[in-house]
Amino acid sequence: MFQSLNGSVSQAAQIIANGTTNCVKIHDLQVSDFTKCALSSYDSEFLAFGSPTVYEQMTPLVEGAIQYLKGLHLIKGRKVILFGSFCWLDKAVNQMKKMIEQAGGVVVAEITFKMAVDSKTTQQILESLKLLV
Ligand SMILES: Cc1cc2nc3c(=O)[nH]c(=O)nc-3n(C[C@H](O)[C@H](O)[C@H](O)COP(=O)(O)O)c2cc1C
Known part of the structure; x- marks a missing residue:
């Protein structure tokens, strides 16, 4: 699940989706909705959340999605x-981390990048996917 303004977080989400042989459902929160996210999360082994930092915060849609899934106990243990x-x-990743941990999720990777996804970021994302098995 992600929100992106200029496309870099969206690009990172695509790398996650393409970088694993697992079935991945990808939700752009500007076109999807929390209920669809919850249905996808219900039988997911892992979750991924992406947000740009906007006005020193994660975006409201990402915050809302985490809150919604937390309420349905869909983050706990994942x-x-x-x-x-x-x-x-x-600021976004740190804030997401706090919320995920409060919801009982296990953060296995935190990937931050400045403005654009470069080859180092791509490598970090691909490495992080190995932590999910
Ligand atoms: C309205 C607005 C507010 C922003 N506020 C911050 C901020 O508080 N801190 C920061 O480091 N970057 C800030 N940025 C920069 C974005 O985090 C950065 O452009 C990011 O790459 C956007 O991700 P995206 O390409 O997925 O949209 C802001 C950008 C916009 C448009």
């Missing part, structure tokens, strides 16, 4: 990858 884009200081 492995979670977090990823986020920023320009000068990441």
Whole structure:
């Protein structure tokens, strides 16, 4: 699940989806909705959340999705990858981490990148997927 303004977080989400042989359901929160996210999460082994830092916060849609899934106990016990884009200081990933841990999720990777996904970020994402098995 992710929200993206200019596309870099969306690009990272695509790398996650393409980087595993597992069946991955990808939700762009600007076109999907929380109920669809919940249905996908219900039988998922792992979850991934992505957000840019906007006004020193994760985006409201990502915050809402985490809150919604937490309420349905769909985060507890699951492995979670977090990823986020920023320009000068990441805040989104740290905030997501706190919420996920409060919900009982296990954060296995935190990937932050400045404005754009480069080859190093791509490598980090692919490495993080190995932690899910
Ligand atoms: C309205 C707005 C507010 C932003 N606020 C922050 C901020 O507080 N801290 C920061 O490091 N970057 C900030 N940025 C930069 C974005 O985090 C950065 O452009 C990021 O790469 C956007 O991700 P995206 O390409 O997935 O949309 C802001 C960008 C916009 C458009």
